[in-house]
Amino acid sequence: MHVYLRDIAYYLPEKALFNKEISTNFLEWSEEKIFSKLGINERRIAGENEYASDLAIKAAEKLFEQGACSKTDIDFLLYCTQSPDYLLPTTACVLQDKLGLRTNIGALDFNLGCSGYVYGLSLAKGLIASGMAKNVLFITAETYSKFIHPQDKSNLAIFGDAASASIISAQRGLWEISEFIFGTDGRGAENLMVKNGGVRHPEYSGQNEFTDEGQWKKNDNNLYMDGAAIFQFTTSSVPGLIKETVALNNITLQDADWFVFHQANKFMLDFIRKKIGIPPEKFFTHMENCGNTVSSSIPIALREGLLSGQIKAGQKIILAGFGVGYSWAGTLLK
Amino acid sequence: MEFSDFKFKFIDQFVGEDISTISEDSAFRQLPSWDSLTAMAIIAMIEDEYKVKMTIDEMKELGTIGEVFTFVSSRQLS
Numbered sequence: 001m002h003v004y005l006r007d008i009a010y011y012l013p014e015k016a017l018f019n020k021e022i023s024t025n026f027l028e029w030s031e032e033k034i035f036s037k038l039g040i041n042e043r044r045i046a047g048e049n050e051y052a053s054d055l056a057i058k059a060a061e062k063l064f065e066q067g068a069c070s071k072t073d074i075d076f077l078l079y080c081t082q083s084p085d086y087l088l089p090t091t092a093c094v095l096q097d098k099l100g101l102r103t104n105i106g107a108l109d110f111n112l113g114c115s116g117y118v119y120g121l122s123l124a125k126g127l128i129a130s131g132m133a134k135n136v137l138f139i140t141a142e143t144y145s146k147f148i149h150p151q152d153k154s155n156l157a158i159f160g161d162a163a164s165a166s167i168i169s170a171q172r173g174l175w176e177i178s179e180f181i182f183g184t185d186g187r188g189a190e191n192l193m194v195k196n197g198g199v200r201h202p203e204y205s206g207q208n209e210f211t212d213e214g215q216w217k218k219n220d221n222n223l224y225m226d227g228a229a230i231f232q233f234t235t236s237s238v239p240g241l242i243k244e245t246v247a248l249n250n251i252t253l254q255d256a257d258w259f260v261f262h263q264a265n266k267f268m269l270d271f272i273r274k275k276i277g278i279p280p281e282k283f284f285t286h287m288e289n290c291g292n293t294v295s296s297s298i299p300i301a302l303r304e305g306l307l308s309g310q311i312k313a314g315q316k317i318i319l320a321g322f323g324v325g326y327s328w329a330g331t332l333l334k
Numbered sequence: 335m336e337f338s339d340f341k342f343k344f345i346d347q348f349v350g351e352d353i354s355t356i357s358e359d360s361a362f363r364q365l366p367s368w369d370s371l372t373a374m375a376i377i378a379m380i381e382d383e384y385k386v387k388m389t390i391d392e393m394k395e396l397g398t399i400g401e402v403f404t405f406v407s408s409r410q411l412s
Binding site: 227231235268275 | 366367369
């Protein structure tokens with residue numbers, strides 16, 4: 001059975017954080033340096049009383065306004081987030097009610113970060129190909145800003161909050177979803193982590209830790225990212241992921257019209273693009289105005305590519321998601 | 335292993351830098367775009383292209399492209 005990605009919408013919160021503000025607080029970083037390294041000028045930050053599920057609702061409502069599908073058509077809801085409202089219930093149940101979806105549908109959360117969009121497409125495709133669902137609403141939403149320590153300049157500069165909503169169904173749409181390659185390596189779990197606040201370490205008892213040079217390093221209450229380890233993981237795993245994804249789908253690198261990867265940051269994407277040998281004109285990036293939006297970065301890039309007319313329905317697009325876990329996955333849209 | 339080729343690949347890791355002025359003796363850490371990410375990119379490039387594994391601490395000891403080139407050459411021989 002052919003399964004299609006029919007439409008995508010996304011939502012960014014209103015409050016903006018510009019490079020200027022970051023360079024004012026961290027004098028060693030100029031506005032220009034942040035932009036030339038990260039390719040990011042602005043990231044959006046959820047309001048104090050605004051949570052990932054609020055962004056999720058806004059993205060889904062936009063999707064329904066775009067008209068590809070109505071609320072009553074939805075018979076399964078998948079919600080990808082690492083910023084759930086509660087430990088339980090699953091936020092997807094709350095979203096079903098707030099969005100006014102039918103009650104005779106399936107709904108569940110799954111916890112993935114930067115690989116989440118590709119994983120969600122695979123789950124949605126499986127539900128439809130097996131005949132268990134006809135129209136899957138797949139939402140991604142993240143508010144990493146709430147996890148980031150105010151002295152953590154790297155993560156402040158990289159991550160932005162956002163949500164996306166996609167419809168996957170057997171009805172013809174923008175692209176057919178092809179075959180998937182998956183990867184998991186939990187040895188990297190501690191390199192990108194929010195340690196405290198879960199069941200294993202429930203107390204927010206973290207202390208600020210500093211480097212030998214006296215720079216702020218980490219606090220277990222907050223998001224921790226070992227940039228060097230993540231760089232090494234990405235540069236060693238993504239080229240193989242792309243090679244396998246291309247081979248599994250019986251195409252060559254040259255056959256692909258576009259490569260849309262998780263929008264980690266410009267520096268890392270440039271490095272892996274060169275390593276794989278992808279020409280810059282086929283490598284779509286969109287993070288200048290929103291930063292790294294975790295599981296929403298691929299759908300935001302796809303939507304912006306469509307809106308600008310660069311990416312077109314039916315083109316061959318290689319997607320790759322990779323990050324926290326470690327977790328990675330790739331597929332072909334065509 | 336040619337120095338000119340090594341230098342080209344080394345400088346390629348500096349994002350948005352005016353590379354025309356960089357020479358064998360340039361102290362690359364003084365370049366405006368240098369930071370810890372650049373170090374990671376250089377280490378990854380050296381492993382990919384020259385099959386030499388270099389640690390961050392070993393990298394910290396080296397100050398010019400010429401010194402890094404000598405380090406990589408000697409590791410390739412040993």
